[in-house]
Amino acid sequence: MLQPSLWICALLFLLAAPLFAQKVPTDPTALASRLIEQLAKEDFTGASERFNDRLKVALPPDKLATAWKLITEQAGPFKKILKTRTEKDRQYDVVIITCAFEKANLDAKVAYDAQQKVAGLLFSPAVSSDLPTYVRPASYREEDVQLPGGLPGTLAVPIEAKAPLPAVVLLHGSGPGDRDQTLGPNKPFRDIALGLASRGIASLRYDKRTRVRPEQFQNATYTVREEILDDARSALTLLRVRPEVDRRRLFVLGHSLGGMLLPRLAREESEVAGLIVLAAPARPFADVLTDQLDYLSAVSTSEVEKAQLAALKQQAERLRDPGLSEATPAAQLPSGVPASYWLDLRPYDPPATARTLQTPMLILQGERDYQVTRTDFELWKRVLAGRSNVKFNLYAQLNHLFMAGEGQILPSEYLTSSHVAQVVIDDLAKWITSSAGKRP
Template identity: 40%
Template sequence: MDDTGILHGLRLAPPSTTSWTPPPYAVRSRFTEQEVTVGTSPLAVPGTLTLPRKRGPRPGVVLLSGGGPFDRDETSGPNKPLKDLAWGLASRGVVVLRFDKVTHAHPDVVSAPDFTMSDEYVPHAVAAVRLLHRHPAVNAEQVFLLGHSMGGKVTPRVAAAEPSVAGLVILAGDTQPMHHAAVRVARYLSTMSPGPDIEAAIAIAAEQAARVDSPELSASTPNEDLPFGFPAPFWLDMRGYDPVSAAAGLDKPMLILQGGRDYQVTVDDDFARWRRGLDHRSDVTIRIYDADDHLFFPGEGPSTPTDYEAPQHVDPAVVTDIAQWLAPNRGKLTRFLPAAGHRRS
């Protein structure tokens, strides 16, 4: 649709007839699940706590999904990447908490005139961390955050708000300003389906991005003049946030992972910034998985949106590396351990 609300194109995709199936690395007999509530009324959200059957205090991790009104599994077509991670990590002895985003459970919050990225993530992420802290199955000194995409971008802000967080796992965390990335992604997609409609969409995206960069952007700038129709306070907050600087200011270990085939968050535009800002630190592990796309699904050739329509699972090497990094006995040597499918940056 253009900025006047006129529909220029419509594609009707057939409904998916394929249901999610567990990945091979998930061993269902090794864990149980229970429903929980994260946050307080009136914006509390439902979540799922995945508990290893093995007794004793275990490391715990809170999962944060990417930008958009995702459910707790980050459902994308027939795929559920956060459920893959939850079941894979729990099979390896990690307690995992995932929850529906407030924009999924309470979609009206997006229309609030002062809605920001912090409102979308921080209150419920902090509540989830504290829920794990109180749980008897969790080692309270080993509660971590794992964020994917925008969820990875915001993890340093959550950790600043909740200092008890033991460390961060950042999967395809974007560092390029989101309004710039939107133009870049539109241009990438235009190479696959060129035409006047996509060129018009690129022009509109570029115009809206320029408004975000403008010193004249204010809280009163109309939503319809800005990317995705998000309110100006959202963009003022986003414009002033540098996730790499925020992460550098934290005295916490980090695991930063990137898919080599990702066109949404890329090695050159986003991952390079994490590397420049943090690669000198001995407590930061940085890895690229050459075959993986934005959802860490392995594949070949250029990644496209249609790739997400086929049933897939998160790369087992990613799950194994995260589980080893979260393990209680992990040490500095883990940053040099080889694993199939990735390379040290």
């Protein structure tokens, strides 16, 4: 699915070469803190005084004001600076200031050139390095690996459980995700992998091809095979030769689009011990996507956002057009993805395909998910009713990332640091280790 729209303005680094030497005695950390304070006071002219020439052109006071407005609309009013740290990026001194807003914490990255002028400014959700309480770091090890197809990944291996171990491949949703499926400050695949490793189950997660090799998808026709399925099979190939892993107990967990594709993958990987479907569409992609856009438009308070969402909905509607062909320009379609991709998905019916399989399945859904909703979950249940080796779990308080919340969900919820709920980790581990989750 489309990644949740954070509607946070990320002011991209605009790095400019030094123009002249200037001795400024002020410490960059103090300068960056003052910049944040000026933004909080809406002194945009003062805040931009120390921008270098290039950034002054790209981000004059009026654009800086608009960017700040977009940030505070989603993250809430600025509260205070929580902490600062510095790092070096080539010739730039970068000050990272973690700021508390009413609804979320954001990291402001301020890059200073040799003249201590602001050369770049970026706001992004603050990433927490804290692990969930259900993870026991002493119970596993992590190893960097490379898939046969060349993608980098991480193998999490329990060190207390007896080998050979059951193992799970983690399959991404849409978009160029990293191995942790990082979204804002949240890392749901890391939580799942380490939660399972703490319970004696190995896992393999990896960076998606569209992230590592984006050039392979530029000006090209491709489908979910090139984007996802070939690399999923490559990951299974890697696990089958690992001595720690029981090749008879290999599972695949797919989230969102990844879960939608699991029945298709299982038709080619018949020896997979089980499929774990997390928040996966059961309906045509166009239906799910337009529902998602309608929801976002209904909860948005910005006319600019509503106009953007309406334009995206027009693109989604084209996926239903009987005249859609490979000649349709990618720019007219969702996310600029070529027509070959959507034409490949259009005839695919995930629940109907799953019904033809004998593979055990665990299907999980969060009831507060606005991207893939209970409508899809109920369709999975209806088509697969009566199958003794298919289990369904619905979680009342969980969102698309299987993280807990309350009330109506807004996109800003994804800016809050959280973790996959422990009940999900427990249910996954129980099913994987049970006889219902194994092939004879």
